[in-house]
Every structure is written in C-alpha cells, then in structure tokens.
Amino acid sequence: MWAFIHKLGSPKWFYAISERLLPWFWVAAAALILVGSVWGLAFAPADYQQGNSFRIIYVHVPAAFLAQSIFVTMAVAGFIFMVWKIKLADMAATVMAPLGAAMTFVALFSGAVWGVPTWGTWWMWDARLTSMLILLFLYFGVIALRGAFSSRDSASRAASLLAMVGVINIPIIKYSVDWWYTLHQPATFSMTSRPAMPMEMWAPLLIMVLGFYCFFIAVTLMRTRSEILRRESSKRWVRELTMEVS
Amino acid sequence: MPLFREPEGGAWVAIRATLKRDLVLMMRRRSEVLNPLVFFALVITLFPIGISPDPELLAVIAPGLLWVAALLAALLSLDSLFRSDFDDGSLEQLLLSPQPLPALALAKVAVHWLLTGLPLALMAPLLGILLSLPSGSYAVLALSLALGSASLSLIGAIGAALTVGLSRGGVLLSLLVLPLYIPVLIFGAGAVQAAILGDGVSAHLAILGALLAVALGLAPWAIAASLRISING
Amino acid sequence: MAFDSLSAFLAMGGHGAYVWAAWGVTGLLLVAVVLHARAERRVLLRDLRRRARRTQGYGAAETQVSHQETQVSHQEGHVHES
Numbered sequence: 111m112w113a114f115i116h117k118l119g120s121p122k123w124f125y126a127i128s129e130r131l132l133p134w135f136w137v138a139a140a141a142l143i144l145v146g147s148v149w150g151l152a153f154a155p156a157d158y159q160q161g162n163s164f165r166i167i168y169v170h171v172p173a174a175f176l177a178q179s180i181f182v183t184m185a186v187a188g189f190i191f192m193v194w195k196i197k198l199a200d201m202a203a204t205v206m207a208p209l210g211a212a213m214t215f216v217a218l219f220s221g222a223v224w225g226v227p228t229w230g231t232w233w234m235w236d237a238r239l240t241s242m243l244i245l246l247f248l249y250f251g252v253i254a255l256r257g258a259f260s261s262r263d264s265a266s267r268a269a270s271l272l273a274m275v276g277v278i279n280i281p282i283i284k285y286s287v288d289w290w291y292t293l294h295q296p297a298t299f300s301m302t303s304r305p306a307m308p309m310e311m312w313a314p315l316l317i318m319v320l321g322f323y324c325f326f327i328a329v330t331l332m333r334t335r336s337e338i339l340r341r342e343s344s345k346r347w348v349r350e351l352t353m354e355v356s
Numbered sequence: 357m358p359l360f361r362e363p364e365g366g367a368w369v370a371i372r373a374t375l376k377r378d379l380v381l382m383m384r385r386r387s388e389v390l391n392p393l394v395f396f397a398l399v400i401t402l403f404p405i406g407i408s409p410d411p412e413l414l415a416v417i418a419p420g421l422l423w424v425a426a427l428l429a430a431l432l433s434l435d436s437l438f439r440s441d442f443d444d445g446s447l448e449q450l451l452l453s454p455q456p457l458p459a460l461a462l463a464k465v466a467v468h469w470l471l472t473g474l475p476l477a478l479m480a481p482l483l484g485i486l487l488s489l490p491s492g493s494y495a496v497l498a499l500s501l502a503l504g505s506a507s508l509s510l511i512g513a514i515g516a517a518l519t520v521g522l523s524r525g526g527v528l529l530s531l532l533v534l535p536l537y538i539p540v541l542i543f544g545a546g547a548v549q550a551a552i553l554g555d556g557v558s559a560h561l562a563i564l565g566a567l568l569a570v571a572l573g574l575a576p577w578a579i580a581a582s583l584r585i586s587i588n589g
Numbered sequence: 590m591a592f593d594s595l596s597a598f599l600a601m602g603g604h605g606a607y608v609w610a611a612w613g614v615t616g617l618l619l620v621a622v623v624l625h626a627r628a629e630r631r632v633l634l635r636d637l638r639r640r641a642r643r644t645q646g647y648g649a650a651e652t653q654v655s656h657q658e659t660q661v662s663h664q665e666g667h668v669h670e671s
Binding site: 143147152165168226340 | 590591592598601602603604605607608610611612614615618619622623626627629630633634637638640641644
C-alpha cells in the first residue's frame with residue numbers, strides 16, 4: 111500500500127504513466143464535447159419557456175460543475191501534500207488553480223449572458239451566480255498567495271492551507287448565499303433548477319459534463335508534466351529525457 | 357539537576373501570560389485600538405454624504421451599511437495582529453515554546469477581539485442613530501456584531517498569519533479573508549434586518565453562534581499551521 | 590433536428606446573439622487553455638534542452654570531484670536497471 115502511494119507520488123513514474131494516459135483523455139474530451147455540442151445546439155428541443163436561449167445551459171452547467179470540483183480537487187491535493195509531503199500533489203494543485211478560475215469565469219460569463227433573455231439584465235444577484243463570484247475570489251486568493259512567496263515550499267504550503275480553509279467554507283458560503291437569496295426573493299424564476307427535464311435535454315448535458323471533466327483531466331495531466339520538468343530540471347532523468355528529445 | 361525546568365502549570369500559565377502580555381502591549385499602543393473605531397465612524401459618515409441624507413432611505417440600508425463598515429474596520433486591524441511580534445522576533449519564541457501553539461494563537465485572537473470586535477459592537481448602536489436605524493434593533497445590532505466579530509477575528513487571523521511574512525501583505529490579506537467573511541455578514545446583517553421587521557432573531561443569532569463554534573474548533577489549528585509556514589518558510 | 594434551416598439555427602429563435610456569445614467565449618477559452626498548455630511545454634523543453642547542451646559543453650572542463658560523482662550515479666543507475 112505505502113509502496114504504491116510512494117510510487118504514485120514519484121514524479122518520474124507519473125511522467126511515464128501520464129504519457130500513455132494523456133492521448134485517451136484528449137480524444138475522450140474532444141469527442142464528448144463535440145457530440146454534446148452538436149446534440150445540444152442543433153438536436154435538443156427548445157425549452158417551452160425560454161426558447162433557444164436555454165442552450166446556454168450546455169456550457170454554463172458543465173463549467174460551474176468543473177469550477178467547484180476543481181477547487182475541491184485542489185484542496186484534496188493540498189491535503190495530500192501537507193500530510194504526506196508528496197510534491198506531485200502540489201504540482202497538480204499549482205496547475206489546477208488557473209484552470210479552475212477560468213472555468214469559474216466561463217460559468218459567470220455564460221450565466222450573465224443567459225440573464226439577458228431570461229431576466230432582461232446582465233447581472234442578477236442570483237444565488238448560483240453570487241456563489242460563483244465568491245468562488246472566483248477564492249481562486250484569486252489561492253493564486254495570489256502562491257505568487258506572493260519567494261520560497262516555493264512556503265508558497266506551496268500556504269496555498270494548500272488556504273485551499274483547505276476555502277473548501278471547508280464553500281458549503282457554508284453556498285448555504286448562506288442560498289438562504290440570503292430566498293430571504294430577499296428578487297426573482298421567482300430560477301435558471302436551472304427545474305422539474306423533470308426530458309431525456310433529449312439532459313442527455314447532451316450529461317455528455318458535455320463528462321467531456322468537460324475529461325478536458326480538465328487532460329489539461330491537468332499535461333500541465334503537471336510540464337510542472338514536473340520545471341521543478342525537477344536538475345534531476346538526472348529529466349536531463350537524460352531532454353537529451354533524448356533533442 | 358536539569359538545566360531547563362518546565363514552569364509549573366504548563367499551558368495555562370503560557371496562555372495567561374500571552375493574554376496579559378498582548379493586553380498590555382495593545383493598551384500601550386492606544387492608537388491601534390482607536391483607529392478601527394475612528395475608521396468605522398468615518399465610513400459611516402461617508403454613506404449619507406455619498407447616497408442621500410433621507411432618513412427613510414438610510415433606515416432601509418442601515419443594517420447592511422453598519423455591518424459592512426464594521427467588517428472593514430475589523431479587517432483593517434488584522435494586519436497588526438501578528439506584525440509587531442513578527443518584526444521583533446517574539447513570534448518565533450512563541451513557536452519555539454513547548455506549549456501548544458493553537459492555544460497561544462487563540463489567546464492572541466481573543467485579545468484582538470476584546471480590543472477590536474467588542475468596541476466596534478459597542479459603538480455600532482451610536483452610529484446606528486446617525487443612520488436612523490429603526491428602534492428595537494439596537495441591542496440585536498450590538499449582540500450580532502459582538503458574536504460575529506469573534507468569528508471574523510478567528511477567520512481573519514488565518515489570513516494574517518499566512519501573510520505576516522510578506523512585506524506587502526495588506527491587500528492580499530483582504531483578498532484572502534473577505535470571501536470567507538460573507539456567511540458571517542449574511543447572518544449578522546440578517547439578524548438586524550429581522551429585528552427591524554419584528555421577526556424572531558434567535559435563529560440568526562444561533563447560526564452566528566454555530567459559525568463561531570466551527571471557527572473556534574478549526575481556526576486555531578489553521579492559524580498555528582499558517583504561523584509555522586510563515587516563520588519557517 | 591430542432592431547426593428547419595441553417596439561418597434558423599444561427600438565429601436561435603431570436604436569441605442567437607446570447608447563445609453564440611456564451612458558446613463562443615467558452616470555446617475560445619477552452620482552445621486558449623490547450624494552446625497555452627502546449628506553448629508552455631514547448632518553451633520549457635526548449636529551455637531544458639538549451640541548458641542540457643550548455644552543461645554538456647562544460648563537461649570537458651569538469652573537475653575530478655564531479656567526475657567521481659557522475660561515475661557513482663552511473664553505477665547507481667546500473668544497479669537500478671539490473
């Protein structure tokens with residue numbers, strides 16, 4: 111068990127294994143996103159209330175899912191790094207943060223654009239959008255804190271700790287924002303929580319969500335590999351590897 | 357004969373000593389205690405000037421304004437929580453001491469709340485008068501701020517501990533801490549609003565108490581870990 | 590197929606601007622993320638190769654100590670392989 115964990119945490123081993131996994135995730139991400147897009151944009155029936163503007167759901171919801179999952183994954187990686195001192199976990203956490211922030215931005219932007227045909231305004235303090243905005247600030251905090259330290263080890267540990275503190279707070283923030291939203295009741299109409307979506311509507315959504323997750327895994331694997339090369343550049347195996355390539 | 361003998365009483369002595377030392381230090385630097393209060397009053401003065409002197413309008417937004425201004429004032433005081441101890445090296449001594457660091461950190465945070473959060477809570481009703489806060493909500497305002505600012509001090513201390521080693525940590529500190537303050541703000545301002553509407557406030561205060569309990573349970577360890585990162589890194 | 594013609598597909602029942610704006614920005618961002626990851630890797634490999642060549646160039650003037658070091662690590666490498 112321990113041997114396996116240490117093997118998994120070895121950057122060299124991970125570099126080799128991820129090279130074989132990476133193409134599969136790229137293919138899966140591309141195929142799923144392509145199928146989901148064509149299905150969602152052209153074949154799914156229009157919503158009886160919102161018409162065709164509801165097709166924004168196929169990018170909004172996967173991005174929002176991913177934005178939250180990446181933060182949790184980042185915090186788990188931070189925990190692994192803090193407890194077992196596995197540097198690989200921190201490398202992955204480093205490259206996850208900007209992608210998570212980008213996904214949060216996508217969710218916010220698509221939500222805002224969706225707001226125009228739905229609510230008649232670009233921004234509404236809707237519970238989902240407000241939580242997303244706060245999540246974006248949490249991502250900015252983690253990224254900024256990592257950048258503020260001159261020593262890499264301090265930066266890693268500080269960012270890991272902040273991610274863990276953030277992940278404990280995310281459910282608290284989410285519930286309090288939901289509660290705050292229902293208290294003020296500005297709009298009776300919620301964008302996505304609707305009863306019983308027909309299969310033709312949610313099947314492409316499911317495909318898009320899966321595609322976005324594969325995309326996340328592929329990008330994280332690829333950028334973690336770069337991060338390994340960057341941090342281990344003085345190691346023998348990295349030097350040998352770069353000579354081979356040249 | 358051992359060269360070093362642990363003082364009698366162990367952790368309790370250390371906690372009491374930390375409390376006393378921080379209180380004395382803060383009382384000597386009175387401006388650090390007074391500045392957040394002056395800032396609080398100033399910000400509250402800005403709102404009627406910037407928005408409108410209309411009492412009816414101010415009464416509607418007063419709970420939120422008072423809570424946000426108090427929150428910012430508490431934030432302003434956070435940077436000095438560990439700063440002077442870091443500069444003169446006594447923070448390092450604190451880390452080296454055999455007593456549990458979370459307990460000592462909690463003592464420091466308690467002093468910070470006693471001299472920042474509590475005065476802000478006591479001052480808020482006065483500023484409430486300036487914003488023509490409806491009667492009947494003054495006690496709830498003070499109580500919710502007293503409860504909520506304890507959570508704010510605990511959460512903020514994590515950010516202060518993480519940024520104490522950085523030369524320009526001020527803006528970063530607010531970026532780290534403000535998103536985490538939002539639940540406290542929601543239920544704190546919600547309590548005052550409920551009092552104005554004549555609804556029960558016990559639920560809000562209970563949730564503020566629950567948030568404080570969670571913060572009390574988790575924050576000391578996070579503060580201790582953050583201090584170790586800042587000092588040993 | 591939910592649309593009769595290409596123009597109907599592009600118009601999205603009058604909501605075309607919003608749907609295509611949201612999808613377009615999402616697509617652009619995904620592509621940008623991939624391009625960035627690829628560029629990052631290319632630049633990094635180039636730098637590492639450059640550094641490797643530089644250290645190779647110094648190899649001729651290496652001191653006795655570092656020779657011994659490389660020999661030791663070579664032996665270690667053999668042990669691992671066997």
